[in-house]
Amino acid sequence: MTEVFDPTNFINPATIDNPWLPFVPGTQWTFEGSAIVDGKRIKRRVVNTTTDLTKVVNGTRAVMNYELDYDSGELVEAELAFFVQDDDGTIWHLGQYPEEYEDGKFVESKTWLAGFEDAKAGITMLAEPRLATPSYSEGWGPKVGWTDRGRVFETGSETCVRVGCYKGVLVIDEFNRDEPDAHQLKYYASGIGNVRVGWAGAKEEEQETLELIKVVHLAPDALAKARAAAIALEKRAYVTSKDLYGLTEPAQQR
Numbered sequence: 130m131t132e133v134f135d136p137t138n139f140i141n142p143a144t145i146d147n148p149w150l151p152f153v154p155g156t157q158w159t160f161e162g163s164a165i166v167d168g169k170r171i172k173r174r175v176v177n178t179t180t181d182l183t184k185v186v187n188g189t190r191a192v193m194n195y196e197l198d199y200d201s202g203e204l205v206e207a208e209l210a211f212f213v214q215d216d217d218g219t220i221w222h223l224g225q226y227p228e229e230y231e232d233g234k235f236v237e238s239k240t241w242l243a244g245f246e247d248a249k250a251g252i253t254m255l256a257e258p259r260l261a262t263p264s265y266s267e268g269w270g271p272k273v274g275w276t277d278r279g280r281v282f283e284t285g286s287e288t289c290v291r292v293g294c295y296k297g298v299l300v301i302d303e304f305n306r307d308e309p310d311a312h313q314l315k316y317y318a319s320g321i322g323n324v325r326v327g328w329a330g331a332k333e334e335e336q337e338t339l340e341l342i343k344v345v346h347l348a349p350d351a352l353a354k355a356r357a358a359a360i361a362l363e364k365r366a367y368v369t370s371k372d373l374y375g376l377t378e379p380a381q382q383r
Contacts, residue, residue, distance in 0.1 A: 132249070158344050160323075177196045186223040194208075195209060228362065251269060265278065265280070
């Protein structure tokens with residue numbers, strides 16, 4: 130079941146100030162941990178930046194996040210992801226353009242954008258997460274197999290990561306109904322966002338664990354560098370996904 134996306138409920142969609150996931154332009158989160166790849170546990174590093182770029186997706190102006198994933202020091206994925214916040218404070222995911230690499234070479238891109246190819250927006254963070262509430266779609270991209278769901282797993286938890294210890298932590302269980310007994314657990318601290326990633330389930334193959342090691346608000350020159358990298362990735366998207374991404378208008382700086 131997908132979520133009902135009401136385009137009339139977005140006065141300032143690119144202002145994302147939900148305390149559980151504040152996507153403020155120039156904020157950059159760096160995570161380190163590990164995951165099982167090809168039967169071996171390897172080191173993983175993820176750098177996620179909220180850029181000062183916005184893009185109209187599904188008729189709504191969205192925040193553009195730029196994420197880089199490294200396995201054993203090698204870049205394995207670069208991604209543009211698009212988010213909006215409705216007037217109630219719920220954050221919605223409108224799609225993404227990911228590039229996957231092997232040995233430094235482009236392999237594929239499983240792009241999905243709400244409003245195209247039967248894809249639909251999903252919820253990334255509820256306005257008021259509460260226990261014992263139904264699970265929700267995190268987006269629906271049937272052509273590329275994006276069918277993730279989320280549910281509130283814990284509230285009021287405590288966790289310590291390299292940047293500090295947090296109380297009142299929210300834990301979201303992310304899962305896919307096509308892969309039973311495989312779960313990713315994401316830990317959120319109010320005012321910071323995601324601080325830890327864990328896993329659960331006997332059939333969770335990757336068993337990814339990540340913890341926040343640094344969160345910064347980029348200086349103007351560093352933000353400009355991230356913006357330029359995101360724009361370069363978008364330019365490639367117009368070539369590799371011309372029949373989908375190519376139908377959208379270019380991103381704009383705020």
